[in-house]
Amino acid sequence: MDNNIIRASYASNPHHSRGRQHQEETDVVRGTRSVFQRDRDRIIHSISFRRLRHKTQVFVAPDGDHYRVRLTHSLEVAQIGRTIARTLGLDEDLTEALCLAHDIGHPPFGHAGEDALQDAMTSHGGFDHNAQTLRTLMQLESPYPNWRGLNLSWEVLEGLAKHNGPVHEPNWALAEINAAFDLALGKWPSLEAQVAAIADDIAYDNHDIDDGVRAGFLSLEQLLELPFIARQWEAVSEQYPDASEDMRLRELVRSQIGLMVNDVVTATKERLEKCSVKTADDARDADLMIAGFSDTMALKERALKKFMYFNLYFHPExxxxxxxxxxxxxxxxxxxxxxxxxxxxxxxxxxxxxxxxxxxxxxxxxxxxxxxxxxxxxxxxxxxxxxxxxxx
Known part of the structure; x- marks a missing residue:
């Protein structure tokens, strides 16, 4: 099935999956796909995934065709996630499935819609888009006659449940899901899930710059207030002195993504070695996130996030x-x-x-x-x- 794929010893292996919540007939084969490939395909073919094309990413109900929505963001996250996973010898299909599915629980109008649902549900346990992703995939999206949900593998559900790391105090939705199918919430998720999470950060950190400038909410002058952005802009301008400002801004975004991806790969390899991670469960049992930025890049990324919140996400408009x-x-x-x-x-x-x-x-x-x-x-x-x- 995937005999030509070379996986690192710490990668998730579809042949050793912990299985699905509901047992499926093993004699029904729809093509030569691994467990994680089938998970990815189930997500792509789902109605909830298709709806992402009309759900807000940053700009509410955009009239322009060039702004990102939840669907295009998810595809871009998957592209970054696959690149990192391939370089580290992880399972690309599991990484891709997690990247594609991570925003399925978002309501209309993004975080504004989530805030309204949280207010409306205060006396009933509240609302959380991450838990709603699990609820959608495990209960609400039901195209199969024999069970509710998409019946995804344990590894996909675990990675989505622990999108931001171990969960020690799950909300009602996540607790209900975990009671039905134990996802070991107190441990770190797989390395593939950790890569999907950092790929999400890299995607929206940089692509939101692109959309913010396009919408006129961000200016080059503002961006250059960040020293590491200024250094990248100088390098891009030296390499392409005759290119238009718009073209150089696009190149800036691409180079920033490349820098962050390379940093994640290098820093992750160092942590794998330092923490003696040899198996997928070694990463789950570690007391820190293995896949992620270096300390230096993490500081720069936090500064960028702070800048984006102040200048874009909290913009008066x-x-x-x-x-x-x-x-x-x-x-x-x-x-x-x-x-x-x-x-x-x-x-x-x-x-x-x-x-x-x-x-x-x-x-x-x-x-x-x-x-x-x-x-x-x-x-x-x-x-x-x-x-x-x-x-x-």
Missing amino acids: QKAAADKARVVVAKLMDHYTQNPESLPDDWKVRLPDEEPYKSRHIADFVAGMTDRYALRECIKWTGSAPEGLSNV
Whole structure:
């Protein structure tokens, strides 16, 4: 099946997977794919993955065709993740599956929508997009006749559950999932999951610069306030003195990604050696994240994040659009709670009678919406939506 693939001893091996929550018939073979390849393909073919093309990444309901959405971001994360995984001898298919699936739990309008759902669900355990990713893949996305969910491998679910490292105090959604299929929440995830997490950081750190400049929220002068960005800009300008500023900015973003990827590879190899990591479980049992930036690059990356929050994510126009988006999601939650008969038939027939399950069911429905569907539903049921819900 994959006899030509050379894996490092510490890589996850699909032939040694801990399996799936629900046993599948082994005599049903749909092509010569490994466990992790099938996981990746199930994610790509899912409805929830397709909906990412109309969910906000940074810019709310963008009118322009060139801005990133959750889908394009996920594809870019996967590209970076595969590159790192291949260089380190990890399983590329598992890494790719984790990268592609990591944002599936995001509601419409990104973090603004998540804030509105958190407010609406305060008395029912709250809302968290990371746990919602697991809930979507294990319970809500159900194309198969014999079980709920996509029945992904333990390794994919573990990596998604511990996207940010070990979880010692899981929220209700993650605790419910873990009770059904123990994901060893207190340990670090696989190296592939750690690579997927750092690939996510690299992607949005740099691609958000590209979108921010394109939208006019960031300027070159602002970017050059960061010393390591200024050094890269100087190097790019020396190499391409006749290129336009726009072209050099794109080259700056590419070179930044390359620097970060190379740093992750070098720093990860050093930690693998220092911590004597020989197997996949050695990485899980370590007391630190093995795959990640060097200490020097981590400081630079934190400075970049701080800069992006101040200048882009908390930009007045961003905040204004986020306020409008929260209104839409809040109005939808309130409407469906007061008028559950408005739910689509397949959601209405499964609506629990008791709380907190009723509210969680409604939140599942709203969280799955795309930006544009949420707007249409808001206007349809409440008669209005905030005007000008766009910041580009």
